[in-house]
Amino acid sequence: MKTAVIYAHPWDGSFNHAVLESALKGIKESGNDFELIDLNAEGFEPAFKKEELALYSKGKFIDPKVGEYQNKLDKCQEIILIFPIWWGTAPAILKGFFDKILLKDWAYDQMPNGYLKGKLTHIKKVTIFTTMAAPRIGYELFIKKMIKSEIINWTLKTCGVKKSKIFPLCNVVGVTKEKREMWLKNVEDYCKNIR
Ligand SMILES: Cc1cc2nc3c(=O)[nH]c(=O)nc-3n(C[C@H](O)[C@H](O)[C@H](O)COP(=O)(O)O)c2cc1C
Numbered sequence: 001m002k003t004a005v006i007y008a009h010p011w012d013g014s015f016n017h018a019v020l021e022s023a024l025k026g027i028k029e030s031g032n033d034f035e036l037i038d039l040n041a042e043g044f045e046p047a048f049k050k051e052e053l054a055l056y057s058k059g060k061f062i063d064p065k066v067g068e069y070q071n072k073l074d075k076c077q078e079i080i081l082i083f084p085i086w087w088g089t090a091p092a093i094l095k096g097f098f099d100k101i102l103l104k105d106w107a108y109d110q111m112p113n114g115y116l117k118g119k120l121t122h123i124k125k126v127t128i129f130t131t132m133a134a135p136r137i138g139y140e141l142f143i144k145k146m147i148k149s150e151i152i153n154w155t156l157k158t159c160g161v162k163k164s165k166i167f168p169l170c171n172v173v174g175v176t177k178e179k180r181e182m183w184l185k186n187v188e189d190y191c192k193n194i195r
Helices: 015-030 050-056 064-074 092-101 136-157 177-192
Strands: 002-007 033-038 078-084 108-110 116-118 125-131 164-169
Touching: 002 015, 015 033, 015 078, 015 125, 015 177, 033 064, 064 092, 125 136, 136 164, 164 177
Parallel strands: 002 033, 002 078, 078 125, 125 164
Antiparallel strands: 108 116
């Protein structure tokens, strides 16, 4: 079992970074292999340039990071996404990752009737750890719908990933230190038990 950990936060003093460290600790304890994709630290450029977009319909790319990330994901059966909620959804760098990496003929086949047939069927599950300022009720009423419709149903399912799970870490600023520590332990335990 190999897990791709895709991390989208620029600051290593953040709670997201603590979540990342706990996830990696758990994966290492499990004995499983992993690939870390740290989008900010690796200087991933999320916006298409016109030369890149000119190749989009052919499923081709110029940015070498696209090929590098596709190769990493080819070897994985599990994905963990770690990101904060920014304006109701993932930070732009993660949206740009989906835009640029999930290309035709690699992530999906374009059918003559306009439908897309997902090709990432080797990815058995995606787990999302996401933090937000909103309380749980705000997540349940608004944010959950956005994450589910944009990321899980529209993007991941279209590309062939059938199973996804979200762990929302709500009101991160307001909760007690003990609660944050409990979350980190839960993240570690979850990642330790990935099979
Ligand atoms: C640009 C930006 C937009 C944000 N939008 C939201 C939002 O829509 N809903 C929300 O609950 N929190 C929002 N937040 C708060 C972040 O989710 C929160 O600060 C983060 O999850 C805390 O984790 P961190 O310490 O790892 O950054 C936003 C923060 C930033 C910087």
